[in-house]
Amino acid sequence: METEWIWLLLGLPIAFILGWLASRLDWRQMRIVQRSAPRAYFQGLTYLLNEQQDQAIDVFVQAVQSDPDTVELHFALGSLFRRRGEYDRAVRVHQHLLARADLSGLDRARAQWELAQDFMKAGLLDRAEASLQQLEGTSLESQAQTALLYIYERTHDWPQALALTSRMTGEAAQAHGAGKQMHYLCEQANDAMRQQDFERATSLLDQARACDSSGVRPGIEQVRLLLAQGQYRQAVQWALALSEQLPQTMPLLAGMWGDRVFETLQGDQALLQQVHTALRVHYENESSLDVLLALVAIEHQMGLPRAGHWYAEHIRKHPSLVAAAHWMELEQQQDAAIAKSLDKAMQPLLNYRCLHCGFEARSYFWQCPGCQSWESFPTKRVEELQA
Ligand SMILES: [Zn+2]
Structure with missing residues (x-):
C-alpha cells in the first residue's frame, strides 16, 4: 500500500515533466516546420535585394514545385516574371492560380488583377479588358474600373468610356466625373465631324454642354463644327461671344480663323471690325502669338496700312523669332535662303x-x-x- 503511494507521488511529477517535454518537443518541431516553409521566401528575397532575379526565380520555382499550395509564392513568381518582361510565363502562373478550386475570393480577385496587369504590359488590351471585367462586384472593382477606363481612353473607345464613368460610384466617380464625360462626348462629336455627320455632332455637343456647363471645350468644338460646315459667319459670331465670356479661349479661337474665314467676311465690314476690336483688346491685355497672327491677318484683309507694325511691337516686348520671321516675310527683307532658314528655325517654336x-x-x-x-x-x- 505504502509502495503504491510512493509510486503515485513520484509518478505525478514524472508524468508532468514528460508531458511538458512532449509539448516542448512538438512546439520545437512546429517551429522547425514553420521555419523551413518561409526559407524559400527569405532566400528569394535575399537574391532580389542583391538584384539577382535569375537566382530568385530558381528558388521560387523550386519552392512552388515542392509545395504547389503556396499562393503567395505564386504571386511573387508571377510578379517577377512580369517585371522581367516574361509575360507568357507570368500569365501561366496567374492562370494556374485561377484554375485552383480552393482559392479564397480575395486571392481569386488578386490573381485576376495580376493577370490583367500581365496582359496590359504585354499590350494585349482586349484580353486585359476581359480580365478586368471579371472583377466587377469584387473588392478590386474600383481599381479595375480605373484600369478599364485607361484602356478605353488609349483605344479611343469613347462610348465605352462614357458608359463606364456613368456606372462608377464613390471615389472613382469623383475622380472621373462630369469633366471627363464632357471630353468623351466632345471626342465623339469630333469623330462625327470627321464623318461629316454634323447632326450627330451637334447633338453630342449639346450633351457635352449639359454634362459640364463650366467646361470651355464644347464652345470651342461648336466653332470648329460651324467652320467644318462652312458657316463662317456663325462660327465667328459664336467665337466672339465665347471669347467675351471666357477670354482664355481666344488664343485657340484665333488659331482657328484663317485668311479664308476673313475673306468670306469681306462683305460684312461691321463684323470684321468687331473681330478686329476683340483681337486687339485681347492682344493688348495678353500678347498671345496666335492672337498676334490673327490680328495681322485681319488688318491685311481689311486693307489697313502697315499691319506688320504689330510684329515690330511684339518683338520690342518679347524677343520672338516667330514674329521676326513673319515681319521679315511681310516686309520682304530677305532672300529665299534666309527665309527658308528662318522658317525651319521657327517651326518647332510653334x-x-x-x-x-x-x-x-x-x-x-x-x-x-x-x-x-x-x-x-x-x-x-x-x-x-x-x-
Ligand atoms: Zn503629356
Whole structure:
C-alpha cells in the first residue's frame, strides 16, 4: 500500500515533466516546420535585394514545385516574371492560380488583377479588358474600373468610356466625373465631324454642354463644327461671344480663323471690325502669338496700312523669332535662303507642349497622346512658354 503511494507521488511529477517535454518537443518541431516553409521566401528575397532575379526565380520555382499550395509564392513568381518582361510565363502562373478550386475570393480577385496587369504590359488590351471585367462586384472593382477606363481612353473607345464613368460610384466617380464625360462626348462629336455627320455632332455637343456647363471645350468644338460646315459667319459670331465670356479661349479661337474665314467676311465690314476690336483688346491685355497672327491677318484683309507694325511691337516686348520671321516675310527683307532658314528655325517654336510630360505637337490636344493627361496643354506656343 505504502509502495503504491510512493509510486503515485513520484509518478505525478514524472508524468508532468514528460508531458511538458512532449509539448516542448512538438512546439520545437512546429517551429522547425514553420521555419523551413518561409526559407524559400527569405532566400528569394535575399537574391532580389542583391538584384539577382535569375537566382530568385530558381528558388521560387523550386519552392512552388515542392509545395504547389503556396499562393503567395505564386504571386511573387508571377510578379517577377512580369517585371522581367516574361509575360507568357507570368500569365501561366496567374492562370494556374485561377484554375485552383480552393482559392479564397480575395486571392481569386488578386490573381485576376495580376493577370490583367500581365496582359496590359504585354499590350494585349482586349484580353486585359476581359480580365478586368471579371472583377466587377469584387473588392478590386474600383481599381479595375480605373484600369478599364485607361484602356478605353488609349483605344479611343469613347462610348465605352462614357458608359463606364456613368456606372462608377464613390471615389472613382469623383475622380472621373462630369469633366471627363464632357471630353468623351466632345471626342465623339469630333469623330462625327470627321464623318461629316454634323447632326450627330451637334447633338453630342449639346450633351457635352449639359454634362459640364463650366467646361470651355464644347464652345470651342461648336466653332470648329460651324467652320467644318462652312458657316463662317456663325462660327465667328459664336467665337466672339465665347471669347467675351471666357477670354482664355481666344488664343485657340484665333488659331482657328484663317485668311479664308476673313475673306468670306469681306462683305460684312461691321463684323470684321468687331473681330478686329476683340483681337486687339485681347492682344493688348495678353500678347498671345496666335492672337498676334490673327490680328495681322485681319488688318491685311481689311486693307489697313502697315499691319506688320504689330510684329515690330511684339518683338520690342518679347524677343520672338516667330514674329521676326513673319515681319521679315511681310516686309520682304530677305532672300529665299534666309527665309527658308528662318522658317525651319521657327517651326518647332510653334508647337504646343504638355506640362506633365513635355510631349510636343503642332496640333492642340485636349488629352496628351504621350501621358494621357487631360487638359495638360497650355494654349501658349513653345516660344511663349520659353519667354
Ligand atoms: Zn503629356
